Amino acid sequence: xxxxxxxxxxxxxxxxxxxxxxxxxxxxxxxxxxxxxxxxxxxxxxxxxxxxxxxxxxxxxxxxxxxxxxxxxxxxxxxxxxxxxxxxxxxxxxxxxxxxxxxxxxxxxxxxxxxxxxxxxxxxxxxxxxxxxxxxxxxxxxxxxxxxxxxxxxxxxxxxxxxxxxxxxxxxxxxxxxxxxxxxxxxxxxxxxxxxxxxxxxxxxxxxxxxxxxx
Numbered sequence: 476x477x478x479x480x481x482x483x484x485x486x487x488x489x490x491x492x493x494x495x496x497x498x499x500x501x502x503x504x505x506x507x508x509x510x511x512x513x514x515x516x517x518x519x520x521x522x523x524x525x526x527x528x529x530x531x532x533x534x535x536x537x538x539x540x541x542x543x544x545x546x547x548x549x550x551x552x553x554x555x556x557x558x559x560x561x562x563x564x565x566x567x568x569x570x571x572x573x574x575x576x577x578x579x580x581x582x583x584x585x586x587x588x589x590x591x592x593x594x595x596x597x598x599x600x601x602x603x604x605x606x607x608x609x610x611x612x613x614x615x616x617x618x619x620x621x622x623x624x625x626x627x628x629x630x631x632x633x634x635x636x637x638x639x640x641x642x643x644x645x646x647x648x649x650x651x652x653x654x655x656x657x658x659x660x661x662x663x664x665x666x667x668x669x670x671x672x673x674x675x676x677x678x679x680x681x682x683x684x685x686x687x688x689x690x
Contacts (some may be wrong), residue, residue: 510591513609517587517616521580524620528580531624532573534631538566541638549641562637565630572627576620583616 549555590608 510605510609513606513613514587514591517609517613518584520613520617521583521620524624525580527624528573528576528627531569531627531631534635535566535570535573538631538634538638541642545638545641549644555641558637562634566634569627569630569634572623576623576627579619586612 550559587609590612591605593603593605593608
């Protein structure tokens with residue numbers, strides 16, 4: 476290797492990583508097929524998350540039905556009243572986020588397509604690179620999908636545990652509730668006599684008819 480070639484190689488290796496990545500991703504170097512593949516990957520990520528959020532939505536419906544079957548007296552327990560507000564807040568927040576994520580996922584395909592075709596000037600007048608913008612968008616999408624899924628799932632886990640405790644509590648109370656024992660007679664005690672049955676009523680005596688001479 477000549478000295479000039481070695482010097483060029485060393486100089487290239489010393490370039491900052493950000494500059495190298497920028498050079499590799501400059502407009503014109505990327506092929507259209509790369510953009511198509513990136514769009515497919517972004518849309519595929521959202522498609523993979525949709526069944527997860529659908530399962531969360533089914534859990535919300537199931538928890539609503541379970542709450543309707545709770546015994547009415549459970550709500551009168553002071554400990555239940557103390558935690559009810561917090562649990563309701565978690566449940567409502569989970570339902571709200573599910574609605575927001577449904578709207579968000581339905582619009583990601585348009586965002587991906589728009590970003591891939593974007594060639595507008597940036598803040599300093601430079602042309603935006605659609606490949607770089609797609610990478611940024613995919614990172615933001617993955618972060619939000621995973622964050623919201625984890626938060627909703629955690630909230631529903633808490634609500635489900637709370638409901639399970641209330642469903643279990645009445646059964647335990649019913650099992651351990653003391654019953655009044657029947658007192659046994661003391662040894663040598665004479666049992667109280669049973670009351671004699673009342674005599675059966677005899678035939679009704681009718682008065683003699685008038686004019687019969689019987690007084």
